[in-house]
Amino acid sequence: MEIRSYIPFPHFSFTRHDTHKRPVVVAVARATFSIRNGEVLRPTQEQKPVAARDGYYGEAGASSLLRPSDLAISKPRSDVFINALAHAPDGKPAPMWLAEARVGMLSQALKVFGKRAWRFDTEKGWLITDPKPTVVVPLRYENAYGGSYEHGGETIAFPHNPLGSGYVVPEHLAQDRTYKAHQIEAPGFPVTEPGQVVMPAGFGPVYADWRIPRPDDSPYASYNAAHPNMVYPGHLQGNEEVVLQNLTPDGRLDFRLPSYRMLVLVRYSDGGLLPAEMKLDTLAIDVPAMEVYATWRVVIAENVSVRVLEFRMEMDEAKSA
Template structure:
């Protein structure tokens, strides 16, 4: 199969099976853009490649995911990933505050807390949660969310929804003054108050496939890797605006998505030809580097062998974004 790329962005295609085990060709285009506050995103000169596998902040399998693989058949919802620090309003350390991500009309909020611990009181024979201490920033990774794993009386305990987190496992025989780190990211209205409870971990980066945070049983639902609060139903409008609150030193950061429409033109061996609109299904925001990576995708049924796969961009949309 020949590939013709008429885009200013990297692309890839790969073969897999659909949810009914039928052969499928998946076309992916990925663009990297520079964030300028209050402006529509513009492509950067040095484009990031399509990712065949997950990348991590630290050790694979033992740290939060920086970027998930782009090689999935389809996504029923739009994934939004955010790599950022939560910044206290006004730049002054605070004990707690809210951070928000707004994409179009959809908003997700998070409660940010300073450092705190559960401390065991021997006199009262129970764990007591400290008040959070003021901090200027908090990393928004799953290590700071509720969860964790550890050994208790020789038996391993794992919080399946987030083994990287903290607060799920405590010593079976604590001594007075023992401490367990408490999470610093919560979902508003759902405070984490007890050790070992069943809470939804809060986070803004990608989840692991086997965490089971998503209850959706729709076809390809497992391909969505964003936190449930950052999976937006359907398509995000190509010209939607994104606003981040308390996720940058300035406090508020906004930018517009470029109104591009990516298109695949499929030329078959039998002479047939079929155009298809690619769907923007992944928005990965990197605040420290002031960049956004956008991923468009189109699954193509292989009812006939493909001779040429063309990647194109609608010229009117490109003109509107310039």
């Protein structure tokens, strides 16, 4: 299969079988953009390649997932990932504040706390202490609700986030000890007692085996790696406004996605032609790097063998100006 590219971005193609075990070709394009506050994203001079493997903050399995690979077969909806630190408003130490993100029609918030702990009170039982004022909290699942610990020779792990903090089975608590509590939770879903089952909150991707309920049960939904609250209602179209609040020291960061139409022109061995439009199904925002990584994808049936794939694009100049 010959690959021809008429786009300025890295691309990749691979063969798989669909849910009916039929051969398909998956075409992927990935663009890297720089963020400038108040502007439309612009491609960076140096483009990062298609990600062939998952990326982590540290060791795989022992640290949060930073970005999954780009080798999914298909995604029924767009994933939105945000790597960021939560910054207290005006840079002043605060015990609690909201970190907020809006991407087009998707809007989510996280309640962020300073360090706190579970402590036993003889009158009220187990309580979480008042958070200590702080200025920065990393938005990683290590700081969200969950965790794992050793007890009686076995590992006790919160199945929905074994990397987190704050989860302890009540029967395992010692009243003369304190236990680290989580610093990130979803507004309206507080943890009020030890051992409570509450889904972890976050803006980043989650491990597939964390057993967090997905937003739909379509055949390829398992390839959506974003937190369920960060899976877009459909696919991103381009030109969406992005607004981030309290994810930078300055408080507000806003920009707009460019309006690109990405497609693959498929030339089959029998002479047939098929223009296949690619879907923008992954948007990864890296606030510390001030970069955005966008991935487009399309699945092409191979009932007749594919002879040539041509990567092409169109741009709405008016919207991307």
